[in-house]
Amino acid sequence: MTDEIHYQTIQDLAPRIEAGEVSPVALTETMLARIEALDGRLKSYATVMAETALAEARAAEAEIAQGRYLGPLHGVPIAVKDLCFTKGVRTMGGLAVLADHVPEYDATVVSRLRAAGAVLLGKLNLTEGAMAGYNPAFDVPENPWKESHWAGASSSGSGAATAAGLAFATLGSDTGGSIRGPAAACGTVGLKPTWGRVSRHGVLDLAQSLDHVGPLTRSSADAGIILEAMAGADPDDPTALLDPVPDMLAGLDKGVGGLRLGWDETYGSDGLAPEYAGAVAAAVEVMAGLGAEIIPVSMPERLAEYLPAWAVLCQAEAADAHRATYPTRADEYGPWYREWLQRSEAHTAADYARANNLRAACVGDLRRTMADIDLLICPSAPRTAHAVTPEISYGPIPGDWQPWRMRFTVPTDFAGLPTLSLPCGLSEDGLPISVQFVGQALTEPLLVQAGAAYEGATDWHRMHPPGW
Numbered sequence: 084m085t086d087e088i089h090y091q092t093i094q095d096l097a098p099r100i101e102a103g104e105v106s107p108v109a110l111t112e113t114m115l116a117r118i119e120a121l122d123g124r125l126k127s128y129a130t131v132m133a134e135t136a137l138a139e140a141r142a143a144e145a146e147i148a149q150g151r152y153l154g155p156l157h158g159v160p161i162a163v164k165d166l167c168f169t170k171g172v173r174t175m176g177g178l179a180v181l182a183d184h185v186p187e188y189d190a191t192v193v194s195r196l197r198a199a200g201a202v203l204l205g206k207l208n209l210t211e212g213a214m215a216g217y218n219p220a221f222d223v224p225e226n227p228w229k230e231s232h233w234a235g236a237s238s239s240g241s242g243a244a245t246a247a248g249l250a251f252a253t254l255g256s257d258t259g260g261s262i263r264g265p266a267a268a269c270g271t272v273g274l275k276p277t278w279g280r281v282s283r284h285g286v287l288d289l290a291q292s293l294d295h296v297g298p299l300t301r302s303s304a305d306a307g308i309i310l311e312a313m314a315g316a317d318p319d320d321p322t323a324l325l326d327p328v329p330d331m332l333a334g335l336d337k338g339v340g341g342l343r344l345g346w347d348e349t350y351g352s353d354g355l356a357p358e359y360a361g362a363v364a365a366a367v368e369v370m371a372g373l374g375a376e377i378i379p380v381s382m383p384e385r386l387a388e389y390l391p392a393w394a395v396l397c398q399a400e401a402a403d404a405h406r407a408t409y410p411t412r413a414d415e416y417g418p419w420y421r422e423w424l425q426r427s428e429a430h431t432a433a434d435y436a437r438a439n440n441l442r443a444a445c446v447g448d449l450r451r452t453m454a455d456i457d458l459l460i461c462p463s464a465p466r467t468a469h470a471v472t473p474e475i476s477y478g479p480i481p482g483d484w485q486p487w488r489m490r491f492t493v494p495t496d497f498a499g500l501p502t503l504s505l506p507c508g509l510s511e512d513g514l515p516i517s518v519q520f521v522g523q524a525l526t527e528p529l530l531v532q533a534g535a536a537y538e539g540a541t542d543w544h545r546m547h548p549p550g551w
Contacts, residue, residue: 216419
């Protein structure tokens with residue numbers, strides 16, 4: 084094992100595992116040793132599953148030696164957000180009220196990844212209930228790029244572990260931006276699938292009509308590999324789409340020549356630091372240089388009016404998801420999430436209906452924006468990772484919390500459209516900058532194709548946080 088094997092991509096590692104050059108057992112031991120040595124500082128893992136991980140690695144190694152190679156995830160150590168049920172292993176969702184919750188079955192995403200031969204290292208820390216603040220009983224993951232800086236909201240442990248080489252891929256979830264936030268803050272790739280492309284069976288809800296489950300990885304191809312393994316119809320989740328799962332890597336080497344990429348320069352720069360806006364604009368130029376046609380578009384004029392609807396929908400649906408424990412056990416919730424659930428009590432049925440109508444209007448306007456393009460390009464986040472304190476992390480909700488900060492993520496959660504976030508630069512103080520590609524429904528292979536083309540022309544996805 085070389086010192087840098089922990090930063091290899093799944094795409095590069097898989098052929099070596101299949102050929103017997105890399106042992107899944109030794110690889111898993113290496114990753115567990117890294118977790119033991121480093122995660123006390125990073126705080127990305129809620130539960131490390133060392134014993135079962137080694138058993139899975141030994142089984143994978145034996146299967147491969149017998150010629151029963153399952154594919155590119157076989158023998159590869161990964162980790163999942165602690166929203167995903169794991170049979171016999173606690174799944175807490177960042178909630179003290181679920182500290183003793185031990186599921187009797189695996190989430191569909193977990194069972195499918197295991198069926199593909201992946202080795203599950205453990206469960207990753209997150210904000211309470213997958214919202215924005217943490218429960219004081221749980222650790223706050225560090226951003227591996229800079230201590231005491233935001234690691235990306237709810238899937239923060241997933242972003243941190245992927246970026247620091249403590250897993251070869253992780254699962255996150257995205258209700259208002261929590262795949263893209265960690266990807267942007269931690270300098271990883273994040274793929275939010277089309278809503279329903281991935282089953283949510285056995286995944287704790289934040290807001291059912293908005294929740295997406297997807298991978299955080301170190302390359303676009305790796306994101307496609309993970310997504311293909313876990314996507315598809317599921318009789319246990321009636322909202323899972325029935326559409327066949329395509330080869331997510333089918334266009335990997337096709338480039339972007341002739342693709343029509345929409346770009347709203349104002350949306351991509353207003354309110355952003357010049358270095359962030361400049362890095363995203365430079366990514367647009369890279370795509371143009373690769374042969375894509377850049378089409379000027381305009382994002383919905385009423386976007387600022389639409390965004391507050393997200394909070395109403397999320398609060399109401401979160402209250403429904405927690406009806407078994409809130410408000411009866413309200414004192415076990417942390418200040419941030421308890422206040423989020425309390426706010427739901429002020430919403431009437433008419434408020435929810437109005438919010439849902441605003442969501443529908445936003446989706447319609449976004450559909451018009453994207454009518455004549457293949458992909459939309461925009462920032463993944465409004466700024467680089469910012470400094471945080473325990474008071475900010477644990478709550479209560481800060482008074483300056485504004486829906487406008489979610490302008491690059493909420494519209495596509497409203498619409499359930501797939502997105503791919505990619506590192507596209509570093510700020511002057513050494514923090515990652517991220518560009519986002521937005522696709523039409525069920526165009527994840529095209530997103531992987533475009534991401535791979537961008538990565539082929541740049542080196543940003545190869546950067547790693549120093550000191551890990």
